[in-house]
Each structure stands twice: as C-alpha cells, then as structure tokens.
Amino acid sequence: MDSWLLERAWSVFWCYVAMVFATVPFARDVVLTLRNTNLLGAAVIGLYAVAVAFVVYHVFFDLRHADWVAFVTVAALISVIAALLLGLEVPEERVHFLQYGLMGLLGRRALAGPAAGRDAALRAIAVAFALGSLLGLLDEVLQGIVPSRVFDWRDVALNAVATGIALALDELLHDRLRLRARPPLQGAGR
Numbered sequence: 044m045d046s047w048l049l050e051r052a053w054s055v056f057w058c059y060v061a062m063v064f065a066t067v068p069f070a071r072d073v074v075l076t077l078r079n080t081n082l083l084g085a086a087v088i089g090l091y092a093v094a095v096a097f098v099v100y101h102v103f104f105d106l107r108h109a110d111w112v113a114f115v116t117v118a119a120l121i122s123v124i125a126a127l128l129l130g131l132e133v134p135e136e137r138v139h140f141l142q143y144g145l146m147g148l149l150g151r152r153a154l155a156g157p158a159a160g161r162d163a164a165l166r167a168i169a170v171a172f173a174l175g176s177l178l179g180l181l182d183e184v185l186q187g188i189v190p191s192r193v194f195d196w197r198d199v200a201l202n203a204v205a206t207g208i209a210l211a212l213d214e215l216l217h218d219r220l221r222l223r224a225r226p227p228l229q230g231a232g233r
Contacts, residue, residue, distance in 0.1 A: 052153040059149055063142055067185045074135045087137050091124050116216045139201040144209030147175040164219035168210050175206030
C-alpha cells in the first residue's frame, strides 16, 4: 500500500473512532427515541441487513473470493448475526458487533502498511484486535463518565469479541496468513 493510501486508511480509521466516541453523550437518547417509537428492532435489523448485503456483494462479485471458503465466510457471518438477533435481549447491544467489527476491519486495513507477508499480516491482525479492544474499553470508560450512561464490563467483552470475529472472518475470506495454502507433498514428482 503506498503512503497516500496508508494515510487515507489511518484517516478513515481515526474519523470512524472519533464518530463512535462523539455519539457517546447522545446515543442513549437516540436509542430511547427509537425504542419509544417501536423502531429500535427494525433499525438494528436494517443495519445488519446493510452489512450482510455489503459482504455478500463483496463475496459474490469479486472473483478473487469466488471459492468455497468465501461462501463459508458468508454462512458464518449470517450465523453470527442470527445468534446475535436471537440471543441478545437488548437490541442496542447488538450494535456493538457492527461498531467494533467495522473498527477492527478499518484498523486492520490501516495496519496493512507497505510490508506484505505472513508475519506482517499476523502482526496487523494482532494489533488491530488489541487496538479495537482497547478502544472498546475506552468507549466504556467514557460512558461511565457521561451522566445517564454506565460502564459495563459485558460491553467491553462484546466490543473485543466483535473485533475478533470480524478479523477472523476477514482473514478467512482473504487468507493473508496463507492458512489455506498447502505445502507440497514430500517426494511428489519422483
């Protein structure tokens, strides 16, 4: 990635982080308004529908990803979303997966840098996970400071898990670590 694209990737990442943190003071009011108008569940499902549509479009129309692993990735994503929609009782907690999943992916993109190879990719994934998890903790600390908001360790965990799942699905799709590459068989061709 050339320096201009790298700077752009970092700018997008930090703008997104700033946007997430800037919503802390008034996000609760938005959630309550949506809940009182019976639109909260539809809004959350709509956000997930857009995310799934983006991933499905990316998988089905980018021929570099047209293999069975891409389809497994989409199935895994849909399974995670179904588990979230059915398993989490509080609809706004479902948004953590979108917020911090996207944050992890944007961090991973910014950390890609000019170096290629398995070690650089592994380092980028590890740092993106740590960065997303740390920013998720900071988000909760900010919520603990803001009146009418509370710090919640479960949300810290949700943020970290969301970052990890997004990075794992992204790696499964792109195989930057070359985990799917098979080593040549010993004695082949003799």
